[in-house]
Amino acid sequence: MYDTLAQYEAGKDGHYLDGLGPSGLLSQTATGQNDDVFLNSMISRCSSPVSGSSSDSEQRDPSYKNPRPALPIHEPKTEETKQVEEAFHEFGKTAGEQRTRPGKEWGQMTHRSQMRKAQVAGSLIQLMFKIMSPSDPKALEKLTLKQFSDWFKRSAINTNELMEVITEEYYKCLNNRDRIAILSLVARILPLGLIREYIPGLTPYMFHKARLFAIRNRHANLEDRDTSRQKYCKPIVQDFVSFLVSPAITIGLPFGTRTVKPTRGEKFDIPNTLRMFQSSEIYYLYGKYLDQKGVPNDNKHRISKSSVFKILAKCKATIRKARVCVDYFLEQGADAFDELAQFIAIWQENGDISLEWKKALIMALEEARQYLNTDYKLHVKMDSPVADHCIRFGLSDPSDINYQSQCNSTNSPYPHTHDAICDRCQAVKKVLGDVKDTAEQLKSEILDKLKGNPNDQKLKEKVNLYSRHTEKIVIGLSKIFEMKKHILRAAYSNAVRADSIDELMDGDGLLTFDFAMKQEKARHRETQQQWYGKSGNEWHIVHVVANISGVLVEHNFVHILTGDLQDSATVVAILRHVLSELKKMGILRVIIRSDNAKNYKCTTTISSIIDTQAEIGVQVLQYQFSETQAGKSSADRVAAIVKKKLGRFIAAGGDATTPKAFFDSIIVGQLIRATSIYLVSVEGEMPASNSKLNGLSTLFDFTFTVNGFVSRRYHNFGKGHTHDANEFTKLSHRLKILESGGILSDVYHIIDEKMALKNGKESIYWRALRCPSTDQACISEEIEAELSHEDVHLEKAGEKKEFLYPFSCPVEGCIAVFASLDGVDRHVEIGKHKFRPERMTMSDYAAHNFGDQASGINEDRAANKLIYIAVSNDFFNRDVDADPHQVNDLHENWAQRKIKRSGKK
Template identity: 25%
Template structure:
């Protein structure tokens, strides 16, 4: 009590002293190795998906804010924790409690993917039906030896107007598909119902016939488009599966033009901007049967347009960079979307000429195009990371107004991991003008470059060869067409029996809807997700399995 009285007396005589701001101390409830173990698991490319057009701001307890690319998680929180529990148990690793894992996921960088509300019900259901048909019906039933005429790839992909792109099936079509027959039955029912109506004007009947025939043609064309999309998507899977140590897959795409950004920008400077063109190339290499390495090359266009001439210069610069940085690579396989700057005769001719007379010992053996409206690939994810790096650069007080500023932004602080940025200038006045044409080039999606010319392989079962001096870019190209039937081995369907008959508890299932692939280790699942080699059940759907298991439980 004497000390308290002395303190009060001192306060009355000398005035109270100031309170000291003691430093805030945080207790570390989690061990650092355990925390990193969990963060590395949820950051695996299996679960999050980058969104290239938005960003997210994270606020720390110190009020410090961090801006990151928008990332969504395509799996529920409880299911992700269940996968992590099985993963930790498999490695005999001590994990956090379940409630702690939930709290850690709430503050993670990825947000859970949610449904969009307010959409038109018919539109939403229609788009979902399109995805189901493409992902399940087409992928699950497509086969070169199917006895169903709607599922037979040889019959469906044959071109009736071309002798070279037509083949005869070595089997009979004796089976039918109820789902595929619904389309033809639907047309017949509409026509029968309309004819049953009496006393209709002639102009109404003619208008209905015109609309119904046009709708029928469009529906069948869309069905053929879905079939070609699924078939062409297998090209990338086959390339990644058979990639050798001296080979690499290059995925190309133009990124959306980047508008100049100022650190402090007036409203009058916001309008009337001219975007900066930049091109993304993703180099995928395989060092062994399970691991894939990805390097990204960004070319910022200082002069020129987004035409084939600029793409030709970019490919030449890519070969030089690969020759310097990856000396073991001697063969490239190109893949891009169906844009006119890629899918054209001048670029195909230039690549063939580059293989014959180029000074770099790297050859381009194949060029594969995606089906129309199906060119989304890894380049979009890499573009999102580069954009966020540029935004951080502007947030530090810099301006990005020229291609040189973009290169400086991408190379700041060590740059983006695995990304090499460079500038390229193309003088369009040196572009070669040619009228050379390849008939129906828009329907040809697979090109192989040989010493004697360019071989067009529209589908694995058909081969058509074009011999001609394409590299000379003459006004006309002489082409001799030969029909060589090439039998392609069926897909490697290993592990399907194990998946259908085995127990999947504690394993890692593919997040792709309707895919039946299940793996025992995450690294196998990562390779499967990246290659896109999904396998779909052909025997029964999920509802049938529920009924079958329910029947067994009742019988027991």
């Protein structure tokens, strides 16, 4: 490894980057900083600051603090020093460089002036090499580098230490967007070849995306505005805060709180969130967002740049260190990986394994974690010769023919056998197996030592410690395997939703049911007594995606409950009401989708659908139960819109302490587009008997007939089991509509709505998920967003200083980008994502020979794999070809959920 970039470049081709000498290198490195706190923290960890360094971020972000003040340039000078300076300036003038004389202090110069100084210094140093060694200036340059290597280590950023930190953070990232942000910190100053020495397998695609990200941060088109003080407008501030916490800016859900101290002195807590955008970029994106909305560009209608920075400084976000996932499968898997890494570190600290073996295990573990969280979900297919990737093989039930869908059956679209393996899946199995084997071997060795010295207390403590490690490793490996199973099931669940939307015919709809989190009673001002012991208001969301005259549209139903429970009776009553309203607007067939909460997934809810569809006259084709955190994001987005409206109401001085006040707060002012809002109560009596369906927790798909329903484990897996609805308890509960507001259904407007959508015009009741034919800008965006932006020339992108597509899809693995948030919203609702694996080897291509593209075996990654195998074989004293973990050990039905069995008989 090289200690500095200059040493690396000199070793390669004998010259500095862009013809710069040491001064040029320092200027590039120092001025390449930005206002990202993460970069500043890493520079402070990796090196001593370069004196006099500055940044253009200082000009953009008032909150930026220089890590070290610039030193004065006017120091006491002797007569001899003055003569040397004059001779130097004359030398520069003769060489054609006029900018050798000092002007302002370094910290007061603009970034452009600093770069010019660096270029002049680089040119003069190169000229000195040519004058002093005209026959071979490159040899003198290399010798100079060698002579002053210690100076480079003290003065420049230590590339080795910096890249170790970058590598550590890179492998912690759970998605490509985070990794691109991390790589952008060094992508503009380090070449791909050097970065690959630390991150084997890094693709040119990821490297160029990181460079584009860095260029965008550096060249954000920020216009300085009037700095005069003005009275702020609460709605404008509220709008910016809503944009700030939107999925386009804030990554991840809030976890924990952060204490904030306002100017009045008291303290309060705000949600602790995660952001991956810098202050200047957030300001730029918000300006684009307002431009698209048509907001005038003046201080009366927009928040000023300085105000944006003040708000961002007050509402700070956590720089990413770790995340606690809402998805408990992913959370437990991530915790298991962290625990394994801790055990490995303990073994090395105790001197039981070498530093080399520790580094090899940690690196392989991080690659395994990254693969499962990124590319694995892109590799899984309905049919694949790789057992790890084959959904049909993983979910088919061999014990029940009615729940089977065999891979080699003639009924399969692609009959196949599982005679191939995925090298990356095998690498995951290998490292996890090696960690377990290492723990067992260490425990066995210490037990042998203890036999020879049974009274050694330290050996006894170590045996107990490693015994606990072995037990916890077994549990951790099980959690990681459950995470892998969940990822495969989630991929299939999302694919079923996307296919259902694709197959909607005219008059069909897909309904997503979800109980939103309780609305906490809120007042504009409240006493401390009122703040404690709050209870929440119950409310429910139904999101509808429908096909009207060949156009995909959406509509939302919000039901605010007045004291009713989140039970099956409430769900059945809401279903009756929603179906009756949709029938007025021409929807006659629906598919229902929800999570696995017990108020949805119960016998009474499912059996009551038979009578409900007969009574209303709307056919329920199917009820899909989605995988955990994989299928109800559309309802979550509706909840976010409602909460934004509620927040504006409270900021304007309103209170929302009752269901009625909550209802009033979201119907006042401008109506929420394509949303019907109801204040309701549930009427009806619960029956005394309650029949049960055996194995309901393992069933995730139901189709309905006139008198019953067919249950399946998964969609299209086998013929299923038929059930008579009369054998189960049914509910007849209904909603009592107390008040209604928003965009309501009207049977007399069916024709008008259909004609408007058919002609590409805006509808009142529905919101089109495709661009209207009259909106050419929207259509152009949809077409151009499908184009690949991988080949955008970096220099042209830098000169442009403004990107056409600043908003990216929030779904992990999707590389689609859009010019507006509306484009992102439409794209996510439809669910047709544009995936690109981070890496794809030749064996991956052979395994996915169903339409995927190959990118060839990566030599760096292959070399890294050989090094790991060599170290592993050396530790375990294995033969070269012996590898107990490189086998296809999966069985049919391996990805099924574990059935939780209670202790009751």
